[in-house]
Structures are given as structure tokens and as C-alpha cells.
Amino acid sequence: MHSMHSIRNTSAHRGVEATHPGTPLELAALRTATQDPYLRYARALLPEVQAHEALYEAFSTLRASFEAALASPDIRRYAWRTLRTAVTTRASRDTDGTLLLPPRPTAARHDQGSRTPSPQLLRLIGTLPEAQLDVFVLRHLCALTPEETGQVLGEPLSATRSAERHALRLLIESAFRTS
Template sequence: MRDSYLKSGLTMSELSDRVRFAKSKISELLRGTGLYPRWEILLSLSAELKMPQWPLQRLWQQAAFEAQKSKEWVERSSEKAALTMSHPVPPLDHRAFRELVEDCYALYAQVFLNDDQRDAAVSDTFDILWLSWNDALASPDLRRYAWNVLRTTVMSRTPHIDGRPDFATAAFDTVAVRSLVEADQAARTIQIEESLGLFKAMSRLPDHQLDVMALRNLCGMPAERVSALLGVPLATVGSDERHAIHFLESVMCPPPETEGNTP
């Protein structure tokens, strides 16, 4: 909403006169400070700023629950305004793009989040894209723009330790671990210990290498699909994977010390 305001060319006074809310209240909202806003003010602002109201309303409601607002508060804050809202559909090209990538986005999100958080993150991603669809289309690469939105949304929900994502718990729901259902307990224990170490080491990878490894090795996607999904050349995917594997091997299987270096 702040970006839409800055692009609108309106002054704060003009916007205040149009929506009949105090400038201080609008400024507070656009800066993301103060109390969580009621839907009424967001609806008024979105109309003046020509923003799609339906995805904005869903994002507002989701964030309200995350801010510990009760269901009663959410309903009371939006019941009057909801009567005046239509339920439009996203642009056709947005819907087509979603059909192409949604399943892959969900697989990626599943590496880092539990089922409920995964679904919310993917849904929020496409709502955010709907709100910024013109910017997405005007970007150098729509796929890369959309992936950055997804990654930011997923990582905002992923626990972090020392600035790196802690995804071991969610990543246990992978092909490697599910394949051990029939294995004996000893094999499962060894695999789990190795997986914990692997996930911890992977969290130290640069962002682009982590994404490639998650998609290639935890989601099982072919390199060509990863290239198309991220909007990067196939050679870049291969290079990122090689560098990531080299790093992981150096961490997980360090070379033995030479005899001359043995204390």
C-alpha cells in the first residue's frame, strides 16, 4: 500500500481529504506503526489508490489472526465494509501463471513449513502478486520476480537461528525420510542423524544455492524445471548445485588430517 501511495502522485493532504481520515492516522498505517488497522481504513485507501481489494482483504485478515486478533474482532472490523465489496477474479495471465507454478511453490514451501503454514504462505504469495501484478509484468523476468515474493513470504514464516533458516523439522517430510517407513529402527536413526546434519549444513548455503538444493534434492525436480521456476539459465542451476555439493561435502565429509598434521 505504501508503494501504491508513492506511485499515485497524491500528497498526504489530498489522500486524507479523499478518504476522510486524519493524515496522522494514514501516515501511521503506511509506516507500519501503531495499532493493527481496521479493514475500513484499508478499504477506503485501496479504493483511492486503485488497488485490488479482495487479495488485500485476505492478506489483512491473515495478518490480523497472526497479530492475535480474535475472529470476532476480524468480523466486527470488516462486516460493514464487506457488504460493499465485489469478489473479482485475478487477471487472466495471473491465473495462468498460478496454474503453472503453484504445485512447485507448495513443494518448496513444504521444505521449510508445516502444512498449514505452507498453504498460507503460497496463498499469500499469489495475493501479493495480484496486488503488484503490473510491477511483476514490468520486471525484467516475471518468474524471478514471483520467486522472490515466494521466498520472502516463506522465509518470513520460517524459524531462524543466527540469521539462517532452521528447517530440519519441516524437511523431515521428504522423499528420503518417507522411504524409511519400512526400514528398521537402526537405519532410521542413522538416516535421521545424517539428515539433521545435512539440513543444518544446507542452512549455511547462500540463498540461491539453498533454493537450488531444496528444489533439486528435497523436492526432486529436474534441473530444467528449476531453471524455468527460478527464471535463471540452466547453466546457473548446474553451477549453484555443484558449488553447494562441494561445500556440503567439505562440511559433512572433511578430508582426513595428514600424518604430519596429527598432534
């Protein structure tokens, strides 16, 4: 795990504080609540340095557009879309546009140790529709609970559970088609 000192010393962050002076209190609170799951998500799709760069870009963009974020129907959803854009624009893609997730151990859950998904599973995950991919990555690669996932995405728990069910169904169907 990187400390804030090491994050600030990466080339993209040298000399830039995590929270700028004059940052609105609401944005500082949002950052505190979401920084860990956002970074976990970014790490699931990007190499380490790019994950930190995406997180930095997302919060810089949010700071610059904070009035629009506050005016949006759900600030968490607005913030998630900002983070997702920063991550997916950096993500590797196959020639067909499929996201290519880097092979790395998943975050450990309390009931299991960390595991590394197979390259075949990572490829299938990369084919999921956007909402299902986000829920699946947060739930199964980042080890968030359904409730935490809904909070991070700014979505109701029912929508999170539904997206997860659909993602699992699509992955199972795809696995049988490709084997």
C-alpha cells in the first residue's frame, strides 16, 4: 500500500497536496469517503502509477467542476462517472475495444484470502456492459460489500444487486460459449 508521501512523489503528483487549500468541505468529505474504493477500482483496471494518476485526475476534475457536482441529482454518481472516465481512458483495450484488466491478486475478503483471476476470466470481465463491469469489479476484485458498492456508485442497493446478478449470468454464459 502506498502512503500519501509516496503518492505525492510520483511524477504526476510531485509537489501537489492531496487536498488543496480552499477545497470545499463537501469535496474533502467525499474524497475521504471514496478514495480507498476508487483507488481499488483504478488498480483493478490499471497499473499502479496510472491508477494513482487517474485518481488524482478525477479529484482535480471534481474540484474544478464542483458546482456542477453539487447541482447534480446525486453527487456520488457524478463523482463515480468522473473517476470512471479517468480510469477507462487510461485502460488498455484489445483491438475489439474490450477492456484488458491486468492480472493481479484480488483484494482479500474477510472469509477468503486474495486470489488471482485467470486471464480468461479477466478477458470475460472486460466484455461486460459498463454498469455490470463496475459492480462486478467493485464486488469481486475489490471486495466491497453490496452496500458499499451501492454507496460508491451512488446507486440503490437493488440496482447494485441486479447488476451483479446480470454480470454473473453473462460471465457464466460467456464461459460456456468460449470453452
